[in-house]
Amino acid sequence: xxxxxxDAADLAIELAMAKGAQFAEARFVQGCVNQFLLKNGNxxxxxxxxxxGLGLRLIVDGAAGFASMNVLTQKSLEExxxxxxxxxxxxxxxxxxxxxxxxxxxNTATYEAxxxxxxxxxxxxxxxxxxxxxxxxxxxHQLPFRFCLLWDNDERKYYVNSEGSRIESxxxxxxxxxxxxxxxxxxxxxxxMIMKGASGGYEWIERWNLYEFLTKEAETLNKIVSEAxxxxxxxxxxxxxxxxxxxxxxxxxxxPSEADRILGREAAQAGESYLAPDFLGERVGNDxxxxxxxPTIEGSFGYFLYDDEGVKTRPKTLIKEGVxxxxxxxxxxxxIFGTHSTAASRSETFSREPIPRMSNTFxxxxxxxxxxxxxxxxxxxxxxxxxxxxxxxxxxxxKYIGMECYLIKNGxxxxxxxxxxxxxxxxxxxxxxxxxxxxxxxxxTAALCGKGDPPQAVPVWxxxxxxTRIRNxxx
Amino acid sequence: xxxxxxxxADTSLSFLVKEGVDDAVIAANRSLSHQIRFSNNEVSIxxxxxxxxxxxxxxxxxxxxxxxxNDISSLDRVTAALKDxxxxxNSMKENPEYRGISEGGPFDYQTIPQTYDPSIKDFPDYxxxxxxxxxxxxxxxxxxxxxxxxxxxxxxxxxxxxGNAEVDRQRSHFLFQIRSFLSPTxxxxxxxxxxxxxxxxxxxxxxxxxxxxxxxRGGKAAKGGTFNAIFAPTVVGDIIxxxxxxxxxxxxxxxxxxxxxxxxxxxSSEEFxxxxxxxxxxxxxxxxxxxxxVPTKKTLLIENxxxxxxxxxxxxxxxxxxxxxxxxxxxxxxxxxxxxxPGSYRFDEMIAESKSPTIYVSNCWYSRxxxxxxxxxxxxPRDAMFLIENGEIQRPIxxxxxxxxxxxxxxxxxxxxxxxxxxxxxxxxxTPVFAPAIMIKDxxxxxxxx
Numbered sequence: 001x002x003x004x005x006x007d008a009a010d011l012a013i014e015l016a017m018a019k020g021a022q023f024a025e026a027r028f029v030q031g032c033v034n035q036f037l038l039k040n041g042n043x044x045x046x047x048x049x050x051x052x053g054l055g056l057r058l059i060v061d062g063a064a065g066f067a068s069m070n071v072l073t074q075k076s077l078e079e080x081x082x083x084x085x086x087x088x089x090x091x092x093x094x095x096x097x098x099x100x101x102x103x104x105x106x107n108t109a110t111y112e113a114x115x116x117x118x119x120x121x122x123x124x125x126x127x128x129x130x131x132x133x134x135x136x137x138x139x140x141h142q143l144p145f146r147f148c149l150l151w152d153n154d155e156r157k158y159y160v161n162s163e164g165s166r167i168e169s170x171x172x173x174x175x176x177x178x179x180x181x182x183x184x185x186x187x188x189x190x191x192x193m194i195m196k197g198a199s200g201g202y203e204w205i206e207r208w209n210l211y212e213f214l215t216k217e218a219e220t221l222n223k224i225v226s227e228a229x230x231x232x233x234x235x236x237x238x239x240x241x242x243x244x245x246x247x248x249x250x251x252x253x254x255x256p257s258e259a260d261r262i263l264g265r266e267a268a269q270a271g272e273s274y275l276a277p278d279f280l281g282e283r284v285g286n287d288x289x290x291x292x293x294x295p296t297i298e299g300s301f302g303y304f305l306y307d308d309e310g311v312k313t314r315p316k317t318l319i320k321e322g323v324x325x326x327x328x329x330x331x332x333x334x335x336i337f338g339t340h341s342t343a344a345s346r347s348e349t350f351s352r353e354p355i356p357r358m359s360n361t362f363x364x365x366x367x368x369x370x371x372x373x374x375x376x377x378x379x380x381x382x383x384x385x386x387x388x389x390x391x392x393x394x395x396x397x398x399k400y401i402g403m404e405c406y407l408i409k410n411g412x413x414x415x416x417x418x419x420x421x422x423x424x425x426x427x428x429x430x431x432x433x434x435x436x437x438x439x440x441x442x443x444x445t446a447a448l449c450g451k452g453d454p455p456q457a458v459p460v461w462x463x464x465x466x467x468t469r470i471r472n473x474x475x
Numbered sequence: 476x477x478x479x480x481x482x483x484a485d486t487s488l489s490f491l492v493k494e495g496v497d498d499a500v501i502a503a504n505r506s507l508s509h510q511i512r513f514s515n516n517e518v519s520i521x522x523x524x525x526x527x528x529x530x531x532x533x534x535x536x537x538x539x540x541x542x543x544x545n546d547i548s549s550l551d552r553v554t555a556a557l558k559d560x561x562x563x564x565n566s567m568k569e570n571p572e573y574r575g576i577s578e579g580g581p582f583d584y585q586t587i588p589q590t591y592d593p594s595i596k597d598f599p600d601y602x603x604x605x606x607x608x609x610x611x612x613x614x615x616x617x618x619x620x621x622x623x624x625x626x627x628x629x630x631x632x633x634x635x636x637x638g639n640a641e642v643d644r645q646r647s648h649f650l651f652q653i654r655s656f657l658s659p660t661x662x663x664x665x666x667x668x669x670x671x672x673x674x675x676x677x678x679x680x681x682x683x684x685x686x687x688x689x690x691x692r693g694g695k696a697a698k699g700g701t702f703n704a705i706f707a708p709t710v711v712g713d714i715i716x717x718x719x720x721x722x723x724x725x726x727x728x729x730x731x732x733x734x735x736x737x738x739x740x741x742x743s744s745e746e747f748x749x750x751x752x753x754x755x756x757x758x759x760x761x762x763x764x765x766x767x768x769v770p771t772k773k774t775l776l777i778e779n780x781x782x783x784x785x786x787x788x789x790x791x792x793x794x795x796x797x798x799x800x801x802x803x804x805x806x807x808x809x810x811x812x813x814x815x816x817p818g819s820y821r822f823d824e825m826i827a828e829s830k831s832p833t834i835y836v837s838n839c840w841y842s843r844x845x846x847x848x849x850x851x852x853x854x855x856p857r858d859a860m861f862l863i864e865n866g867e868i869q870r871p872i873x874x875x876x877x878x879x880x881x882x883x884x885x886x887x888x889x890x891x892x893x894x895x896x897x898x899x900x901x902x903x904x905x906t907p908v909f910a911p912a913i914m915i916k917d918x919x920x921x922x923x924x925x
Contacts (some may be wrong), residue, residue: 002548036567037806043568045806047541050556057520066522070545080525087521091511094518094610119512123900124566132568145730145848181730189848191730247545265514267622268654268664269901271840271857328780351524388845390876392855394659397874397923399853401845420845424876424923440810453624 005030005052006158008072012056013162016081021058022220023101027160027308028054029350032120032154036128039147043372046124055350056084058139062098063088064332069350102341104311106164111305113171114298115201119152120172122202125153125179130205137211138180141218145181150174152202171303173199175446175457176210180218184225188419190388192221192403197301197446197459204299220404228419231475232407237380238423239373239408239469242443244383244400245363245464250449252427252461253291254358256395257318257326258451259333266355270451271393274427277337279324285431287322287366288366293344295359296455301446302359302460304346309354311343318361322431328357348456357458358449366437373438373467380408381421381475382467399424421475430470438467478550480505480633481643483529486550487557488635491533494561498534498576498769500805503547506630509599514622516610518603524534529553531725533564537573540564540804550733570905574793576767576803580639584763584770588756589671595629595647598672602627607652609665609681616685617692618655618663625677626650626819640768646670646757651677652900654858655684660873661694662858663687664709664838668899668907669757687837691859694871694922703833703889704877704918705825705863706883710836712898714854714907716813717842718881720750720906721850722776722784724791725807733850733881734782743780745883746818750775751786752909753801753811760811771801771811780885785808786810814909818891825914826863833863839877840903850881853921878921890914 002010005028016024030052037044051069058081065088067080073089133151138146152174159167175197183189194217198204234463240248256273260266263277275284294315295304305313309331316326329337329344332354346357374380383402391398407416425433444463478737480503491499505527512519532541540563544556606625613621627649634642647896651667664687665680706714721732734742753771767789775783787795788803802808820828826835842854854877862869892911899907 012810039725043539043570045539045541046563046567047543048563049543049561050559051543051545053545063518066520067525068523069525069550071525073548076525076726080523083523084521086507087599088522090599091521094513094516094603094607095840096517118679124563128566129570145728147729147731179729179731183848189846191846191848262622263515264622265512267514267620267656268624270650271661346496351526353520353522388843388853390841390853390855392874395621397855397876399876399921399923401876406687422921424921426923429923431891446524447797450902453510453901454626 003074004052005072008054008077009158009160012054012077012081013160015077016056016058017162019081019085019408021060021085023059024056025309026054026056027350028158030156031349034074034119034124034127034151035151036131037149038131040145041135041139046128053350055347056080057353058084058191059099060085060088061092061223063092063095064099066353079105099332100335101331102339104331104341107306107310107312108166109306110168112169113199113303114174116203117201118154118172119201120154134176134210134214137214138178138218140215141222143180143182143218146179147475148178150176159308159310161310167306167310169197172201173197173301174202174204178214180221182225184223188225190221190225190403191245192217195446198299199301199303200299217252224404224417228417231381231421232355232379233475235472235474237377238420239380239382239393239467239472240470241384242464242466243385243445246445246462247386247400249291249361249363249464250358250462251391252395252430253318254293254361257328257357259327259329259337260356262327263333263336266451269453274394274396275324281415282324283318283322284324284428285322286434288436289322289431289434290316290317290364291319291321291361292364293328293358293361297360300360300461307343307345308347309341309345311341313343316342328356328358330354346458352452352454352456355452358460359449360444360461362442362462363437363468365439365442368438370438370467373436373469374408375411377408378410381418382406382408382413383421383423390397398427398428425473433471433473434468435471436469438465440465478547479720480631483547483553484633484635485552487529487531490554490557492637496533499721500532500576502530502634503634504528504630504632508628510624510626511606512624513603514604515620526767529712531557531560533560534573535564537569537571538567539565539570539573540567543607571810572794574790576636576638577640577769577789577799578638580636580641580768582640583769584642587754587761587763590761591645592647592670592671595627598627605677605912609677612678612681613653613655613685616682617657617689618685619657621653621655621681621684629677635767636768639769640764640909642764642768644763651680651682653681655688657688657692661688661691663691664858666898666900668759668897670759671757674757678777687859687866691871694873696874697862697872699875699921701917701919703829703831703914703916705833705835705912705914707837707912708898708910709838709904709914711910712904713839713842714884715913716904716906716908718850718885719776719813720810722782722786723808724787724795731847733848737782740782741780742782743777744888745780746891747777747780747791748816749777750814751802751810752802752814755812755814755909758812761817761896765802765803766805769799769801769803774800774889812907812909815895815911816891817895817911820890820892822892822912825892826868828865829863830865833860833861852880853878873921875922877918884915884918888913888915
């Protein structure tokens with residue numbers, strides 16, 4: 001007989017503890033994903049996925065086992081639990097110290113993300129029509145290629161562990177992804193990738209002002225291919241928009257602050273960190289630089305109030321006025337560092353282990369007025385967004401290639417477009433070079449962040465103020 | 476009692492046909508897979524996944540929809556989900572470019588050797604020993620710590636289509652990756668990938684990783700510039716594999732391919748030929764049939780540097796007035812295994828011929844295209860990297876980035892190793908590539924060290 005998810009999770013804990021586990025946690029996750037894909041205006045496919053299943057993590061004899069199953073019968077639970085205990089015990093011979101978790105309070109909570117126009121309530125026909133209208137706004141400016149995807153997910157989760165935590169959550173999310181390509185008459189090409197995402201419902205399409213935004217993007221892309229000129233060479237100052245500030249916050253600060261990377265647990269995959277375990281409290285950048293990761297922002301793509309170990313979340317100040325202030329921990333890494341979890345444990349779905357992850361990471365706004373940012377820049381580049389980026393696996397050598405970029409000359413932001421300037425430097429040089437940021441609100445971009453093995457993509461936001469200044473970069 | 480996969484697929488397809496769909500593909504899968512993750516020479520966690528699911532693709536009046544169901548605890552639940560899918564497809568708009576799936580079944584499928592190893596069932600009992608052997612082999616080379624994964628799968632699939640294709644197959648695979656360190660900036664990687672456990676050799680991968688880590692000792696940051704380069708098979712699998720994956724009509728139509736208008740043209744040096752080949756014994760993605768049940772085959776993509784063909788499913792093939800190459804993907808064609816023809820050079824000969832400064836890159840990651848349509852990309856070398864000069868490895872180096880383009884790299888191939896190995900790891904080389912080491916002239920390297 002098939003068990004209901006919540007009952008299966010409770011029973012799994014009971015069975016695992018009865019069979020000798022020292023600790024057990026179970027997550028029942030029910031996902032309801034819809035997505036629609038248009039290529040050059042043609043509806044390629046609509047798809048839905050109704051997934052549900054149980055992920056069980058347990059510790060026995062100081063070793064960890066994880067099992068997931070989507071057939072929820074008592075027999076399958078017992079089989080999976082026995083197998084998870086067996087593989088964990090077998091691996092104990094290849095562990096030195098027993099695996100332990102930091103002590104955290106047991107929490108009981110139920111919460112949900114606010115959604116006015118829930119994905120589950122919106123008819124697929126309306127979503128198809130919506131995507132067609134969005135595509136039409138991309139098509140207003142003669143682009144040879146365009147590609148767009150509309151995605152939503154109604155996710156319900158029930159978390160329970162053997163220490164008494166019980167968390168129920170409902171977080172719907174919506175996402176738009178688009179690619180536009182412009183080609184000029186003389187063969188210059190540029191592509192723009194746009195991603196918008198949030199927790200909530202379809203009210204976000206209006207909030208993003210997506211139609212107007214995409215029409216303007218298409219227009220700008222055509223301008224870039226026809227007007228942009230080669231960047232200046234030598235040493236220049238950069239001012240980067242929220243899109244670029246966000247990717248810097250995410251890649252150069254967020255990832256290297258993940259404690260599992262610092263400990264080497266991710267070494268074979270996403271890599272380690274340039275930050276050593278004893279770097280907490282050390283200066284890593286200019287005192288104008290503060291970077292925060294905050295999962296509690298309502299409506300954010302990376303929103304959650306309790307992590308996937310049942311720990312209550314809070315904003316984390318990763319770099320505070322240039323000093324490495326705080327790591328991104330789950331309970332496993334926190335125990336090793338002799339501290340508490342920072343409630344950053346996330347898993348993509350029930351079939352993936354929870355590991356330390358970012359949520360919404362941003363460079364905190366500063367005190368500069370808009371004009372002040374530019375006033376002493378003799379030669380510089382205002383980089384609004386980027387095309388390509390990459391970074392080494394210690395998160396030290398990074399490269400961001402600009403897409404919509406304008407020349408700054410003699411203290412003035414000009415309308416002269418610059419073609420693909422390259423911001424290629426090391427993290428410490430970059431952080432030392434950031435000497436100010438505009439005052440005002442943080443603006444965010446959505447992304448799916450990849451890490452772990454098997455790889456897990458989790459929704460995040462990344463952002464910054466309207467302008468973050470970076471001094472004296474060689475291009 | 477569990478429903479059999481064939482019953483699940485038969486019942487689902489009959490229901491959809493009765494409901495008047497034009498095309499449908501049903502794939503019922505059951506698998507048991509495991510992974511052991513290790514780091515710092517010890518096991519981090521051991522995982523087990525038991526999965527049963529049903530993938531459904533259907534087309535009605537050129538409206539296309541698909542679903543992936545994992546609640547298949549009863550036929551009633553499956554039927555309810557299929558009714559939802561029928562309602563869902565009616566909400567879709569017609570795709571005027573849709574040309575159908577194969578109607579050529581039933582097919583006679585050739586048996587591809589080494590795609591299922593029944594001994595995979597016993598592997599959980601001794602998998603851990605292989606990890607220990609690999610770690611010890613790396614330590615014997617001087618590595619102080621190793622991290623990685625050992626993953627394996629035992630699965631079965633039953634596929635049935637409205638085109639009368641019917642596939643009933645078992646599959647196994649394993650994937651081993653080890654990265655060994657002397658220090659955070661001195662490292663090497665070893666991999667071992669396949670389907671048949673007789674070809675699994677974790678200790679060899681560990682030794683390779685440890686040896687590279689040892690050889691990278693003392694590497695210093697290098698200056699950027701234009702150099703000849705030797706790409707190890709893992710780098711070929713990443714960079715040149717990505718360049719070849721662009722031979723896909725879906726990517727061409729989406730403006731994501733640098734090969735869009737180059738059919739019949741010279742796109743690489745004459746030494747270079749490559750295929751998509753779903754029939755290679757022990758190939759990670761080898762299979763009797765593709766996702767619409769069409770038999771897989773060996774498809775010539777590049778011959779002596781000339782782009783000869785693209786991969787196709789039935790839909791893209793009909794649009795291009797050609798035949799399917801057995802590469803469905805239902806939404807878009809997908810590569811099976813990419814196979815690059817070996818050349819005539821031994822690896823030591825490639826080094827010996829490197830008189831001018833040449834950079835040997837053993838591994839890379841985070842390859843990204845600034846402009847896929849132009850093939851402009853960059854990739855970050857990781858693990859051991861060396862400067863070769865006067866025919867000898869001079870010293871380990873680090874902190875460089877390959878910043879170039881597929882057209883340049885492919886055109887500038889000057890030597891190809893005389894043997895290939897199967898390469899696949901994590902998110903970097905997703906499509907398996909049977910890759911040799913390749914020497915390329917005038918590759919642009921940059922650095923962020925100011």
